[in-house]
Amino acid sequence: MPVEIRQLTTMSELYEMQKVEAAVWQMDPIPVHQTFTAMHHGGIILGAFEEDQMVGFLYSFAGFDGKASYLCSHMMGMLPGYRMNGLGEALKFKQAEIARKLGYDMITWTYDPLESRNAYVNLHKLGAVGAIYHPNHYGEMADELNHGLPTDRFQIKWELGEKKSVQPATWDIELVLLDGGSHGEPIIKKHLETADIADSSTYFVAIPADFQTMKQTxxxxxxxxxxxxxxxxxxxFDHGFQARDLLRTKEEAYSYYVFIKE
Structure with missing residues (x-):
């Protein structure tokens, strides 16, 4: 059966979303009174259904920074078995479609920069930008995905009217600031501390292809x-670079961020 994506509109659907949240993160879900309020004040909440069972969701609410309004995409989750079939990408495109109709020009959210699958969808598939780096953004978290590590995050900005402009043919793979070693260890290039980062407009940074498996092993x-x-x-980021793309292949142990200074 194909998976259907549609907006959630009822309390009962929000309770179903809580069950998916709990299954994905093994922690208390967002209170329904909060999601219900967001839903009626500019928020967009989507459910992915296989027949009558909710197998994924995407929760977002209205945001404002004092100058412009935008959509804050706060949480997306899918049950095991539905995470590698393009469902996350489909949820994001549906979210963007509805956001445009509501008058939003930009969607923003955060993600763990060491999660290569998320990075690939966000940067390569959607054409969004990793615009801001937040070290230990949420502090200590006790859920299964974050426990025991600083909660570093990239903040994504997805301008809904923009087209992706990165040109792979111009990349110089020699400009790698951090790479993976022969034993799986991260190796910062010796010239990082002394290098004038402004010397180039493009740099590469390696990350593990499967960070969650590495955490377990x-x-x-x-x-x-x-x-x-x-x-x-x-x-x-301190020198004005942004994450613009991710080079990722299933066969390689590492993926590579492409950082560009506009």
Whole structure:
């Protein structure tokens, strides 16, 4: 059966969404009074259904920074078995379709920069931009995906009217600021501390292809990746770079961010 994506409109659907939340994160779900209020004040809440069972959701609410309004996309989750078939991408495109009709020009959200699948969808498939780096953004979290590590996040800005402009033919793979070693360890290039980052408009940063598996098999190594990439991310963002794409293949142990200074 094909999966149907539609807006949630009732309390009973929001309670079903809570069940998916709990199954994905093993933590208390968002209170229904909160999601119900957001739904009626500019928010967009989507459910993905296989027949009558909700198998995924996407929760977003209205945002304002004092200058412009936008849509804050706060949480997306899918049951096991529905995470590798393009459902997340389909949810995001449906969200954008509805957001445009409501008058939104931009959608923003955060994600873990070491999650290569999310990065690939956000940057490569959607053509969004990793615009801001937030070290340890949420502080300590006890859920299964975040427990024991700093909660570093990239903040995505998805301008709904923009077209992707990255040209892969111009990439110089030699400009790698952090790479993976032969034993899976992160290696910061020696020239990082002394380099004038402004010397180039494009840099590459490696991340593990499967960070969650690494956390389960070698937590110390996973923590090292978090800390070492954080140093490189901070330097790049401090110098005006943004994450614009991710080079990812299923066969390789590492994926590579493309950072560009506009």
């Amino acid at each position: 070698d937590f110390t190594l996973a923590k090292s990746w978090r800390l070492e990439t954080g140093k490189v991310f901070k330097k790049l």
